[in-house]
Structures are given as C-alpha cells and as structure tokens.
Amino acid sequence: MRATLTRYARAPFWSYEPLRPVVRRVLIVIVALLLILDSLLRATSGTQTSLSRAIITTSITVAVALFVWRPPIATSVLIVAMILAAASGVARDSLLACAVAFGLVALTCSARLCAVYGIVWLAWLGVEVWRPESGLDLLPSVVISVVALISLVIGAAIRQQNDRSKMLARQLEESEREVAEQLRHERDLIADELHDIVAHEITIVALHAAVLERTEDAQTRTQSQTAIREAAVQALTDIRRVLGMVRGEENLSPERIPSPDSIDGTIAAVRRELARAGVTVTADVPEEIRLPGASLVALTRVIRESATNVLKHATGAENVRITLTVERGWAHLEFADDSPPARTAGLPSSGYGIVRLQERFRLFGGSFSAGRRAEGWVVTASLPLSS
Known part of the structure; x- marks a missing residue:
C-alpha cells in the first residue's frame, strides 16, 4: 500500500488513469x-436564468463528460468553472456537484492535480460561507x-484497488514468463541428456554392430560384444535418469546434471571407447586442476561430443590429441584428430550437439569453434572459470 501511495504521489501532474469502458458508458448516460x-x-x-450561471453549470456538466476521454482536461475545466463561480457569486448550487466530482478526480487524475482541485473547491466553499448573500450556513x-x-x-479506494489489480496482473505475467523460461530451460537440459545418450552410447552400439557383421575374428567379436553390452547398460541407466528428471525426482539445475567425476575420468572413458575403434588418444592435462561445477560439465560435454563425432564422422582417424590449459582465470580446451576429409561411418548427423555447445559457451561468456584444418578436425573451447 505504501508503494502504491508513493507512486501515486510522484505521478506526473498531467498523468491520468483512463476509466473502464463500462464506467465510461454509464457516465455518458x-x-x-x-x-x-x-x-x-x-x-x-x-x-430567467442568467447567462453566467448557464455557462458555469453547463461547463460543469460537460466537464464531467470529458472524464470519459481526458480526465486532466475535465478537471481543469471544473477548476476554471469553480473559480468563475466563486468570483461571480452565481451557480452556488453547483458546489454539491463539484463535491461529488471529487471522486472522479481522485480516481483518474494525479495526486497533484487532485490537490489543486481540492484547494480551489475549499476556497470556493469558504467564499460562499463568508459571503452573506449566499445563504450558505455552517450546517449545509x-x-x-x-x-x-x-x-x-x-x-x-477504487484507484488503489485498480492499481493493486494491475500490480497483481503484472506479477502474474512475470511469474508466467519465469515459469515458461524455467520449463524451456528444463526441456533443453532433458534434450541435452537424451542427445548424449543417443549420440554416444547408441553410436557405439551401431559401430560395433557393424563390426560384428564384417569380421569373423573371435577376439574382435568379443570386444565388440562387450562394448555393445556396456554401452547398452549405460544407455538404460541414463534413460532411467532422464525419466527421473521428467517425473521431477531429480533436480535439473546444471550443477546437478550427473557427469564424470573429473576431466581425467572423462578422458579415461573416451580413451577406452576410441581404443576399441583403433584410435589412440593422447592427453595433456595439468596434474592438479580444480574447476567449478558448471565449467566441468561444459568441458566434459565437449570431450564426449568430440569423441562421439570421431566415431561417427572420422573413421579414418588414427590419433586424437586432447589439450587442456588453465591460465589467467580461463580454461582452454582443444580436441583434435588426424582424420582425412570425407571419411564418415555413414551415421546420420543432426548437428544438435555442436549447436548446444555453442549456446552453452556463449552463455558462459566463452567461445566455441569446430572446423577442419590442415592436420584434421579441431574443436576448441574457452570459458572463464568465474562463470
């Protein structure tokens, strides 16, 4: 209430609140x-009615009608009419009409204009009481x-209730926008998790299933079967986790999204998966590195997405190099392979992973790029650790 009164008192002199359509129609009638x-x-x-009295009374009546369109103008006309009535001593019976109009002024006009109206009305009342021939006693x-x-x-009171209703409507609108934004954010997180499952574990299953079709070597078939079994079990585990998110059993904040315990753990998992595809992984990572939770999630997603893309699109790659450096409050990651151009595993690609990583690093205030260079395909990512 105090905030509403403060806002009302500080409103510009000529500001006004328009009447509702129903009130307008009633006022016109x-x-x-x-x-x-x-x-x-x-x-x-x-x-015989004097001309001055007719002008003043008609002006007051027309001024009431002007509240339908421009309340400040209507109030100004009433003020002028009251000044003329006080100066001429006619239209004393309009005192009551202007008293009733006080409510319209308070409902529609600014506090300052309402104060001016009140001062003029009280001055007119005082003049009529003071003037002997007016016949206006103390009691009337x-x-x-x-x-x-x-x-x-x-x-x-009606003005305050209208302001309160508008404030509640704005708060409701803001709450709806926040809920919609939160829902969109949660959908993106769930989509990210589903993408990781489909793009990573299912890619491994598809590649090793193709190996089983092409080879008769017992050791190779055993390795592929093991890889398929592990990837399928991991996919089922991840799917259960995503279903838990959908049911609200897990917090969807980025810091709570399950991820490998460390960069080293992620690199070790990637090294095992790529080794089964005949790709050697070398890593250059600081021995002791501490990253914020959000930064760790972002960097591990880059490594896993890049490893998945090596399996899907870089079948000619033999070596992968992962380099992570931390300097001046920034983490810099580079994931490079030596794949020749135009050599893929024939698996479909949506480009969703790269797009989401670009969006994530942009939100962090960092940078992300992926493209082919002379030595092969290179992915680079940088982000401030303070994010």
Missing part, C-alpha cells in the same frame, strides 16, 4: 440525462464537505 433534465427545468420553471457547508470527503475516499 448520466451526463446526457442531466443535460436533458436541466433543459426541461429551465423550460418549465418560468424564471459541513454536509457538503462530508459529501466531498466521502466522494474523495471512494474514488481513492
């Missing part, structure tokens, strides 16, 4: 009826003041 009744009374009363003036106060309170 009321003004039309008042104009008709006023015309009938003047025609049937038999008394108190009654009119109470009406003005009630109108002001009602208008301010």
Whole structure:
C-alpha cells in the first residue's frame, strides 16, 4: 500500500488513469440525462436564468463528460468553472456537484492535480460561507464537505484497488514468463541428456554392430560384444535418469546434471571407447586442476561430443590429441584428430550437439569453434572459470 501511495504521489501532474469502458458508458448516460433534465427545468420553471450561471453549470456538466476521454482536461475545466463561480457569486448550487466530482478526480487524475482541485473547491466553499448573500450556513457547508470527503475516499479506494489489480496482473505475467523460461530451460537440459545418450552410447552400439557383421575374428567379436553390452547398460541407466528428471525426482539445475567425476575420468572413458575403434588418444592435462561445477560439465560435454563425432564422422582417424590449459582465470580446451576429409561411418548427423555447445559457451561468456584444418578436425573451447 505504501508503494502504491508513493507512486501515486510522484505521478506526473498531467498523468491520468483512463476509466473502464463500462464506467465510461454509464457516465455518458448520466451526463446526457442531466443535460436533458436541466433543459426541461429551465423550460418549465418560468424564471430567467442568467447567462453566467448557464455557462458555469453547463461547463460543469460537460466537464464531467470529458472524464470519459481526458480526465486532466475535465478537471481543469471544473477548476476554471469553480473559480468563475466563486468570483461571480452565481451557480452556488453547483458546489454539491463539484463535491461529488471529487471522486472522479481522485480516481483518474494525479495526486497533484487532485490537490489543486481540492484547494480551489475549499476556497470556493469558504467564499460562499463568508459571503452573506449566499445563504450558505455552517450546517449545509459541513454536509457538503462530508459529501466531498466521502466522494474523495471512494474514488481513492477504487484507484488503489485498480492499481493493486494491475500490480497483481503484472506479477502474474512475470511469474508466467519465469515459469515458461524455467520449463524451456528444463526441456533443453532433458534434450541435452537424451542427445548424449543417443549420440554416444547408441553410436557405439551401431559401430560395433557393424563390426560384428564384417569380421569373423573371435577376439574382435568379443570386444565388440562387450562394448555393445556396456554401452547398452549405460544407455538404460541414463534413460532411467532422464525419466527421473521428467517425473521431477531429480533436480535439473546444471550443477546437478550427473557427469564424470573429473576431466581425467572423462578422458579415461573416451580413451577406452576410441581404443576399441583403433584410435589412440593422447592427453595433456595439468596434474592438479580444480574447476567449478558448471565449467566441468561444459568441458566434459565437449570431450564426449568430440569423441562421439570421431566415431561417427572420422573413421579414418588414427590419433586424437586432447589439450587442456588453465591460465589467467580461463580454461582452454582443444580436441583434435588426424582424420582425412570425407571419411564418415555413414551415421546420420543432426548437428544438435555442436549447436548446444555453442549456446552453452556463449552463455558462459566463452567461445566455441569446430572446423577442419590442415592436420584434421579441431574443436576448441574457452570459458572463464568465474562463470
């Protein structure tokens, strides 16, 4: 409530809150009826109405109608009409109408303009009470003041309720955006996990299944069967973990996504998998290296994705070199193979892994690139450790 009052008090002088469509229609009908009744009374009363009084009363009635379109202009017209009425001493009966209009001013206009309106109205009331020929005694003036106060309170209360409703609507909209963003983030994480399963374990299964079709060597077939069995078991384990994520049994924050314990563990797993495909892996990694959880996940994903791509697309590769350096608060990783161009295993490629890695490193404020060089296919990734 305090924030609402502060915002209302600091609003620009000519700012306003438009009336709702239903209130606009009702106000137009009321003004039309008042104009008709006023015309009938003047025609049937038999008394002569002065021009100044007719101008002031008509201006007040028209000003009420202007609240439908521009409340500040309507309030300004009312202020001018009250000043003229106080100066000329006519249209004293319009004091009550302007008191009732207090609610419209408080409902639609800024606090500063409402204060000006109140000051002018009180000055007009004081002038009428002070003027002997006005016939306005203390009791009627108190009654009119109470009406003005009630109108002001009602208008301010409705204004506060409208502001509260708008604030709640904005908060609800923001909450919906946050929920949608969180859902999108969780879908991306689940998609990443599924991609790792399909692209890595299933790739190993497909490659060794092809080996079983082409070879009769008992030792080779045994190795391929072992690799297929291990990859299938790992795929089932990972699928169960992803299903746990979908059911909400696991936290989906990046730091909680299961990953190898260390860079060394990841390289060791990659070395075993590539060795079965006849690829030698050499690694140059610092002996003691400590990485934040998010950085570790990002770098291990690069190594695993690159190893998967070697199996899928670099069937002519014989050597893979993994280099990791840490300097000046940055981690630099390079994964290179010596594969010849245009030699693949014939497995389909979506490019999803590379795209997701580029997005991940961009969010970290780092860089990621993958492309062919003279010596073979090279993947480079850098990210700040403070991320």
